[in-house]
Amino acid sequence: xxxxxxxxxxxxxxxxxxxxxxxxxxxxxxxxxxxxxxxxxxxxxxxxxxxxxxxxxxxxxxxxxxxxxxxxxxxxxxxxxxxxxxxxxxxxxxxxxxxxxxxxxxxxxxxxxxxxxxxxxxxxxxxxxxxxxxxxxxxxxxxxxxxxxxxxxxxxxxxxxxxxx
Numbered sequence: 001x002x003x004x005x006x007x008x009x010x011x012x013x014x015x016x017x018x019x020x021x022x023x024x025x026x027x028x029x030x031x032x033x034x035x036x037x038x039x040x041x042x043x044x045x046x047x048x049x050x051x052x053x054x055x056x057x058x059x060x061x062x063x064x065x066x067x068x069x070x071x072x073x074x075x076x077x078x079x080x081x082x083x084x085x086x087x088x089x090x091x092x093x094x095x096x097x098x099x100x101x102x103x104x105x106x107x108x109x110x111x112x113x114x115x116x117x118x119x120x121x122x123x124x125x126x127x128x129x130x131x132x133x134x135x136x137x138x139x140x141x142x143x144x145x146x147x148x149x150x151x152x153x154x155x156x157x158x159x160x161x162x163x164x165x
């Protein structure tokens with residue numbers, strides 16, 4: 001749902017003659033795609049890895065926040081809900097770091113912290129350009145953490161670590 005309406009909002013923003021929906025704005029597009037799609041999918045992936053139902057709360061709440069935006073168009077409410085979901089995702093990553101202390105899990109945790117920070121700025125009604133660096137950092141740090149995790153298969157050289165740092 002969030003992916004479809006996120007794409008709808010993007011096309012509406014660039015001028016396609018689409019019917020207006022409650023979530024037709026740049027802010028809506030960001031919340032729908034970053035929180036509604038990516039944070040929800042990443043949250044599901046981590047909940048599966050953590051093997052307990054309670055950890056599914058994070059992706060459920062971020063998805064509910066996105067769905068509330070689609071049907072109400074209320075950005076303040078949506079930001080409040082997805083921020084709770086992002087905090088739960090941050091807690092999930094903290095559990096993972098405690099269970100498996102490693103550089104890549106710490107990078108994931110920092111990335112989730114960036115998501116929380118960006119969403120908190122949204123709750124405080126900051127303009128979207130202020131949120132984008134934090135949301136972008138969330139995505140970049142998660143990808144970087146995944147790449148680091150892959151280095152467990154093949155040891156990274158000193159020059160590789162220096163390049164990453």
